[in-house]
Amino acid sequence: MATAETDEVEKITKCPICLETYKSPKYLPCFHTTCETCLSQYITSVFKTSNADVNKPRTFPCPICRTDVPVSDPGLSPEDIAAKIPGNHLIVTLLDQSKLKSKDKLCDPCSVLKKHNKAVSWCTVCNEALCTDCDHYHKAMKISQSHKIYSLEQKQSETRTITTLEVCTQHEGMLCICVTVHHRKCEHVKTLNDAAKGIKESPEITDLTESLKAMIDELSTVLESRKINLKELKRGRQQYLDKITKMRQDINKHFDQLEDRVNQELGCRYKEASILIGNDITEMENFGGNV
Secondary structure (H helix, E strand, O other), X not given: OHHXXXXXXXXXXXXXXXXXXXXXXXXXXXXXXXXXXXXXXXXXXXXXXXXXXXXXXXXXXXXXXXXEEEEOOOOOOHHHHHHHOOEOHHHHHHHHHHHHOOOOOEOHHHHHOOOOOEOOEEEOOOOEEEOXXXXXXXXXXXXXXXXXXXXXXXXXXXXXXXXXXXXXXXXOOOEEOHHHHHOOOOOOEEOHHHHOOOOOOOHHHHHHHHHHXXXXXXXXXXXXXXXXXXXXXXXXXXXXXXXHHHXXXXXXXXXXXXXXXXXXXXXXXXXXXXXXXXXXXXXXXXXXXXO
Protein backbone atom coordinates (compact mmCIF):
# COMPACT_ATOMS: atom_id res chain seq x y z
CA MET A 1 0.00 0.00 0.00
CA ALA A 2 2.81 2.39 0.91
CA THR A 3 4.53 1.77 -2.41
CA ALA A 4 1.32 2.35 -4.34
CA GLU A 5 0.66 5.56 -2.39
CA THR A 6 4.22 6.76 -3.03
CA ASP A 7 3.92 6.04 -6.75
CA GLU A 8 0.64 7.96 -6.89
CA VAL A 9 2.19 10.96 -5.12
CA GLU A 10 5.14 10.89 -7.53
CA LYS A 11 2.74 10.95 -10.51
CA ILE A 12 0.84 13.90 -9.09
CA THR A 13 3.96 15.88 -8.26
CA LYS A 14 5.57 15.64 -11.73
CA CYS A 15 5.44 18.69 -14.01
CA PRO A 16 3.81 17.78 -17.38
CA ILE A 17 6.30 20.04 -19.22
CA CYS A 18 9.72 19.17 -17.76
CA LEU A 19 8.59 15.79 -16.33
CA GLU A 20 10.54 16.56 -13.15
CA THR A 21 9.31 17.15 -9.60
CA TYR A 22 7.48 20.48 -9.41
CA LYS A 23 9.52 23.55 -8.53
CA SER A 24 7.28 26.45 -7.41
CA PRO A 25 4.11 24.84 -8.87
CA LYS A 26 1.57 27.23 -10.39
CA TYR A 27 -2.01 26.32 -11.25
CA LEU A 28 -3.93 27.89 -14.13
CA PRO A 29 -7.68 28.74 -14.20
CA CYS A 30 -8.30 25.38 -15.88
CA PHE A 31 -6.62 23.75 -12.81
CA HIS A 32 -3.63 22.38 -14.71
CA THR A 33 -0.30 22.84 -12.93
CA THR A 34 3.25 23.50 -14.16
CA CYS A 35 6.54 24.70 -12.70
CA GLU A 36 6.83 28.50 -12.59
CA THR A 37 10.01 28.41 -14.72
CA CYS A 38 8.45 26.04 -17.25
CA LEU A 39 5.38 28.27 -17.47
CA SER A 40 7.49 31.40 -17.94
CA GLN A 41 9.47 29.79 -20.78
CA TYR A 42 6.26 28.51 -22.38
CA ILE A 43 4.61 31.96 -22.26
CA THR A 44 7.76 33.49 -23.80
CA SER A 45 7.63 31.06 -26.72
CA VAL A 46 3.89 31.66 -27.24
CA PHE A 47 4.28 35.44 -27.35
CA LYS A 48 7.23 35.23 -29.71
CA THR A 49 5.30 32.98 -32.07
CA SER A 50 2.13 35.07 -32.02
CA ASN A 51 3.96 38.44 -32.32
CA ALA A 52 1.38 39.84 -29.89
CA ASP A 53 1.02 43.59 -29.57
CA VAL A 54 2.19 44.48 -26.03
CA ASN A 55 -0.26 47.39 -25.94
CA LYS A 56 -3.28 45.10 -26.32
CA PRO A 57 -4.72 42.58 -23.83
CA ARG A 58 -3.11 39.20 -24.29
CA THR A 59 -3.94 35.59 -23.61
CA PHE A 60 -1.99 32.37 -23.84
CA PRO A 61 -3.34 28.81 -24.17
CA CYS A 62 -2.86 26.31 -21.36
CA PRO A 63 0.00 24.01 -22.41
CA ILE A 64 -2.11 21.00 -21.43
CA CYS A 65 -5.73 21.62 -22.54
CA ARG A 66 -5.26 24.77 -24.72
CA THR A 67 -7.84 26.77 -22.72
CA ASP A 68 -7.16 30.52 -23.06
CA VAL A 69 -5.61 32.11 -19.96
CA PRO A 70 -6.15 35.89 -19.77
CA VAL A 71 -3.29 38.26 -18.90
CA SER A 72 -4.56 41.15 -16.77
CA ASP A 73 -1.64 43.50 -17.48
CA PRO A 74 -0.39 43.36 -21.11
CA GLY A 75 2.80 45.16 -20.10
CA LEU A 76 4.05 42.35 -17.85
CA SER A 77 6.97 40.19 -18.90
CA PRO A 78 6.45 36.41 -19.19
CA GLU A 79 8.42 36.00 -15.93
CA ASP A 80 6.10 38.41 -14.09
CA ILE A 81 3.02 36.79 -15.62
CA ALA A 82 4.14 33.36 -14.39
CA ALA A 83 5.00 34.79 -10.96
CA LYS A 84 1.49 36.24 -10.58
CA ILE A 85 -0.20 32.92 -11.34
CA PRO A 86 -1.48 31.41 -8.02
CA GLY A 87 0.67 28.74 -6.45
CA ASN A 88 -0.65 25.21 -6.06
CA HIS A 89 -0.35 24.74 -2.29
CA LEU A 90 -1.83 21.27 -2.49
CA ILE A 91 1.13 20.09 -4.57
CA VAL A 92 3.56 21.85 -2.20
CA THR A 93 1.93 20.10 0.76
CA LEU A 94 2.24 16.72 -0.97
CA LEU A 95 5.92 17.41 -1.60
CA ASP A 96 6.43 18.42 2.03
CA GLN A 97 4.69 15.29 3.28
CA SER A 98 6.80 13.22 0.92
CA LYS A 99 9.95 14.82 2.32
CA LEU A 100 8.80 14.10 5.88
CA LYS A 101 8.62 10.37 5.13
CA SER A 102 12.37 10.24 4.52
CA LYS A 103 14.12 8.28 7.28
CA ASP A 104 17.28 10.40 7.04
CA LYS A 105 15.68 13.83 6.85
CA LEU A 106 18.30 16.60 7.14
CA CYS A 107 17.91 19.93 8.90
CA ASP A 108 16.69 22.54 6.41
CA PRO A 109 18.45 25.60 7.93
CA CYS A 110 21.72 23.67 8.16
CA SER A 111 21.36 22.53 4.55
CA VAL A 112 21.31 26.20 3.50
CA LEU A 113 24.70 26.55 5.22
CA LYS A 114 25.97 23.40 3.44
CA LYS A 115 25.85 21.42 6.68
CA HIS A 116 24.42 17.94 6.94
CA ASN A 117 22.83 17.55 10.36
CA LYS A 118 20.06 15.06 10.96
CA ALA A 119 16.65 16.59 11.65
CA VAL A 120 14.82 15.72 14.87
CA SER A 121 11.80 18.07 14.79
CA TRP A 122 9.43 19.87 12.45
CA CYS A 123 8.17 23.47 12.65
CA THR A 124 4.59 23.62 11.34
CA VAL A 125 4.78 27.38 10.77
CA CYS A 126 8.08 27.58 8.92
CA ASN A 127 7.44 24.19 7.33
CA GLU A 128 11.02 23.17 7.97
CA ALA A 129 12.84 20.27 9.55
CA LEU A 130 15.18 21.20 12.42
CA CYS A 131 18.20 19.57 14.03
CA THR A 132 18.72 19.62 17.81
CA ASP A 133 20.61 22.93 17.80
CA CYS A 134 18.25 24.68 15.38
CA ASP A 135 15.29 23.42 17.38
CA HIS A 136 16.80 24.95 20.54
CA TYR A 137 17.46 28.34 18.96
CA HIS A 138 14.14 28.32 17.11
CA LYS A 139 12.30 28.05 20.43
CA ALA A 140 14.50 30.74 21.98
CA MET A 141 14.10 33.39 19.25
CA LYS A 142 11.27 35.88 19.87
CA ILE A 143 10.04 35.75 16.29
CA SER A 144 9.55 31.97 16.42
CA GLN A 145 8.72 31.35 20.10
CA SER A 146 5.04 30.78 19.34
CA HIS A 147 5.67 28.34 16.49
CA LYS A 148 4.31 24.85 16.99
CA ILE A 149 7.14 22.32 16.83
CA TYR A 150 6.70 18.55 16.85
CA SER A 151 9.18 15.74 16.89
CA LEU A 152 9.98 14.53 13.42
CA GLU A 153 9.08 10.99 14.43
CA GLN A 154 5.64 12.17 15.54
CA LYS A 155 5.04 14.10 12.32
CA GLN A 156 6.14 11.13 10.22
CA SER A 157 3.70 8.82 12.01
CA GLU A 158 0.73 11.13 11.61
CA THR A 159 -1.97 10.09 9.16
CA ARG A 160 -3.41 13.52 8.52
CA THR A 161 -5.43 13.85 5.35
CA ILE A 162 -5.36 16.84 3.06
CA THR A 163 -9.13 16.89 2.65
CA THR A 164 -9.89 18.63 5.98
CA LEU A 165 -11.23 22.05 6.89
CA GLU A 166 -9.31 24.24 9.26
CA VAL A 167 -10.46 27.05 11.53
CA CYS A 168 -7.79 29.71 11.23
CA THR A 169 -7.14 32.89 13.23
CA GLN A 170 -6.49 34.72 9.96
CA HIS A 171 -9.98 33.80 8.74
CA GLU A 172 -12.00 34.29 11.92
CA GLY A 173 -15.63 33.32 11.64
CA MET A 174 -15.20 31.20 8.54
CA LEU A 175 -13.87 27.85 7.43
CA CYS A 176 -11.09 27.86 4.88
CA ILE A 177 -9.43 25.11 2.94
CA CYS A 178 -6.02 26.25 4.09
CA VAL A 179 -4.00 23.55 2.38
CA THR A 180 -5.40 24.12 -1.05
CA VAL A 181 -6.32 27.80 -1.14
CA HIS A 182 -4.87 30.25 1.35
CA HIS A 183 -1.80 28.83 3.14
CA ARG A 184 -0.41 25.80 4.90
CA LYS A 185 0.47 27.20 8.33
CA CYS A 186 -2.71 26.52 10.35
CA GLU A 187 -2.46 23.90 13.07
CA HIS A 188 -5.88 23.26 14.63
CA VAL A 189 -7.68 21.15 12.10
CA LYS A 190 -11.33 20.13 12.19
CA THR A 191 -12.78 17.30 10.18
CA LEU A 192 -15.67 18.06 7.86
CA ASN A 193 -18.13 16.23 10.12
CA ASP A 194 -17.10 18.25 13.19
CA ALA A 195 -17.15 21.53 11.28
CA ALA A 196 -20.66 20.80 9.98
CA LYS A 197 -22.18 20.20 13.43
CA GLY A 198 -24.92 22.65 14.31
CA ILE A 199 -25.30 24.00 10.76
CA LYS A 200 -28.81 22.57 10.37
CA GLU A 201 -29.99 24.33 13.55
CA SER A 202 -28.49 27.72 12.67
CA PRO A 203 -30.90 30.69 12.10
CA GLU A 204 -29.60 31.16 8.57
CA ILE A 205 -30.37 27.55 7.62
CA THR A 206 -33.77 27.78 9.35
CA ASP A 207 -34.67 30.94 7.41
CA LEU A 208 -33.42 29.40 4.19
CA THR A 209 -35.45 26.25 4.85
CA GLU A 210 -38.63 28.28 5.47
CA SER A 211 -38.05 30.28 2.30
CA LEU A 212 -37.53 27.09 0.32
CA LYS A 213 -40.72 25.58 1.76
CA ALA A 214 -42.71 28.68 0.79
CA MET A 215 -41.21 28.55 -2.68
CA ILE A 216 -42.02 24.84 -3.01
CA ASP A 217 -45.63 25.48 -1.90
CA GLU A 218 -45.97 28.26 -4.45
CA LEU A 219 -44.51 26.08 -7.16
CA SER A 220 -46.90 23.27 -6.19
CA THR A 221 -49.86 25.66 -6.53
CA VAL A 222 -48.65 26.83 -9.92
CA LEU A 223 -48.10 23.22 -10.98
CA GLU A 224 -51.66 22.21 -10.02
CA SER A 225 -53.01 25.26 -11.85
CA ARG A 226 -51.07 24.27 -14.97
CA LYS A 227 -52.41 20.72 -14.74
CA ILE A 228 -55.99 22.06 -14.55
CA ASN A 229 -55.29 24.35 -17.52
CA LEU A 230 -54.03 21.38 -19.51
CA LYS A 231 -57.17 19.36 -18.70
CA GLU A 232 -59.40 22.28 -19.75
CA LEU A 233 -57.42 22.65 -22.96
CA LYS A 234 -57.84 18.96 -23.77
CA ARG A 235 -61.57 19.08 -22.98
CA GLY A 236 -62.05 22.19 -25.16
CA ARG A 237 -60.16 20.57 -28.00
CA GLN A 238 -62.34 17.46 -27.80
CA GLN A 239 -65.52 19.57 -27.74
CA TYR A 240 -64.50 21.35 -30.95
CA LEU A 241 -63.62 18.03 -32.59
CA ASP A 242 -67.04 16.63 -31.61
CA LYS A 243 -68.78 19.72 -33.06
CA ILE A 244 -66.86 19.37 -36.33
CA THR A 245 -67.74 15.68 -36.53
CA LYS A 246 -71.45 16.38 -35.92
CA MET A 247 -71.44 19.22 -38.44
CA ARG A 248 -69.90 16.92 -41.02
CA GLN A 249 -72.50 14.25 -40.25
CA ASP A 250 -75.34 16.78 -40.62
CA ILE A 251 -73.93 18.01 -43.93
CA ASN A 252 -73.57 14.45 -45.20
CA LYS A 253 -77.16 13.68 -44.12
CA HIS A 254 -78.45 16.79 -45.92
CA PHE A 255 -76.64 15.88 -49.13
CA ASP A 256 -77.95 12.32 -48.89
CA GLN A 257 -81.52 13.62 -48.60
CA LEU A 258 -80.96 16.05 -51.47
CA GLU A 259 -79.57 13.26 -53.60
CA ASP A 260 -82.62 11.10 -52.88
CA ARG A 261 -85.07 13.88 -53.87
CA VAL A 262 -83.17 14.60 -57.09
CA ASN A 263 -83.11 10.89 -57.97
CA GLN A 264 -86.85 10.59 -57.31
CA GLU A 265 -87.74 13.68 -59.32
CA LEU A 266 -85.43 12.66 -62.13
CA GLY A 267 -87.04 9.19 -62.14
CA CYS A 268 -90.53 10.65 -62.44
CA ARG A 269 -89.55 13.00 -65.25
CA TYR A 270 -87.80 10.18 -67.05
CA LYS A 271 -90.86 7.98 -66.78
CA GLU A 272 -93.23 10.70 -68.09
CA ALA A 273 -90.92 11.56 -70.99
CA SER A 274 -90.53 7.87 -71.86
CA ILE A 275 -94.33 7.39 -72.02
CA LEU A 276 -94.80 10.45 -74.27
CA ILE A 277 -92.01 9.42 -76.61
CA GLY A 278 -93.32 5.86 -76.71
CA ASN A 279 -96.79 7.08 -77.65
CA ASP A 280 -95.34 9.27 -80.45
CA ILE A 281 -93.39 6.32 -81.85
CA THR A 282 -96.48 4.12 -81.82
CA GLU A 283 -98.60 6.73 -83.63
CA MET A 284 -95.93 7.28 -86.30
CA GLU A 285 -95.59 3.59 -86.91
CA ASN A 286 -99.35 3.18 -87.25
CA PHE A 287 -99.55 6.12 -89.63
CA GLY A 288 -96.86 4.70 -91.85
CA GLY A 289 -98.61 1.32 -92.05
CA ASN A 290 -101.88 2.85 -93.25
CA VAL A 291 -100.19 4.65 -96.10
